[in-house]
Amino acid sequence: DAMVIQNPRYQVTQFGKPVTLSCSQTLNHNVMYWYQQKSSQAPKLLFHYYDKDFNNEADTPDNFQSRRPNTSFCFLDIRSPGLGDAAMYLCATSGTTGTGQETQYFGPGTRLLVL
Amino acid sequence: QKEVEQNSGPLSVPEGAIASLNCTYSDRVSQSFFWYRQYSGKSPELIMSIYSNGDKEDGRFTAQLNKASQYVSLLIRDSQPSDSATYLCAVNSGSYNTDKLIFGTGTRLQVFP
Numbered sequence: 001d002a003m004v005i006q007n008p009r010y011q012v013t014q015f016g017k018p019v020t021l022s023c024s025q026t027l028n029h030n031v032m033y034w035y036q037q038k039s040s041q042a043p044k045l046l047f048h049y050y051d052k053d054f055n056n057e058a059d060t061p062d063n064f065q066s067r068r069p070n071t072s073f074c075f076l077d078i079r080s081p082g083l084g085d086a087a088m089y090l091c092a093t094s095g096t097t098g099t100g101q102e103t104q105y106f107g108p109g110t111r112l113l114v115l
Numbered sequence: 116q117k118e119v120e121q122n123s124g125p126l127s128v129p130e131g132a133i134a135s136l137n138c139t140y141s142d143r144v145s146q147s148f149f150w151y152r153q154y155s156g157k158s159p160e161l162i163m164s165i166y167s168n169g170d171k172e173d174g175r176f177t178a179q180l181n182k183a184s185q186y187v188s189l190l191i192r193d194s195q196p197s198d199s200a201t202y203l204c205a206v207n208s209g210s211y212n213t214d215k216l217i218f219g220t221g222t223r224l225q226v227f228p
Contacts, residue, residue, distance in 0.1 A: 042119075045216075103161055
């Protein structure tokens with residue numbers, strides 16, 4: 001019973017060609033996150049949504065954009081992928097009670113290759 | 116800059132031994148602490164969460180938290196080859212109303228038969 005679903009699982013794109021990664025969840029969680037993870041590195045938070053409230057990390061490049069049309073879906077748009085953007089992109093969700101104790105649940109990830 | 120530090124390893128232990136994974140964090144107001152297991156090429160999977168000082172046990176896993184020392188650890192008893200993975204320590208950033216986690220770079224565990 002998949003709870004956080006990411007599509008596609010593997011994405012190959014060309015340098016500079018826009019690409020969109022998608023994430024959906026069946027948990028009805030109000031917080032959704034996008035992380036970038038490169039080999040042997042920690043997941044790096046790009047941005048997150050608290051409901052429709054968008055929160056961008058200060059060091060997230062402008063090349064990365066996101067949309068959340070409804071509670072279940074969230075998209076990551078990379079406008080002009082560079083070779084350095086090749087990575088695993090992880091979507092995660094959490095409910096929140098404002099206590100900071102909510103667990104984040106990760107989807108399976110999308111591995112992006114830029115040629 | 117809030118940080119979470121882990122020894123990158125690899126930590127090699129024989130099958131059946133206890134594996135001890137350690138993590139320190141810099142933000143004193145952090146209240147929630149998580150251990151995730153990540154197999155190569157896969158996404159992180161939650162193993163344990165801990166919020167109070169002391170020990171929390173779940174099967175072969177025990178999480179230990181010492182807020183005064185800003186230290187959290189994960190013990191894996193009776194280690195199995197299937198436990199071989201990277202273990203990520205994650206700490207809640209303390210932000211009100213959103214639950215942001217700060218991850219360590221992970222410790223790679225190798226369990227050999």
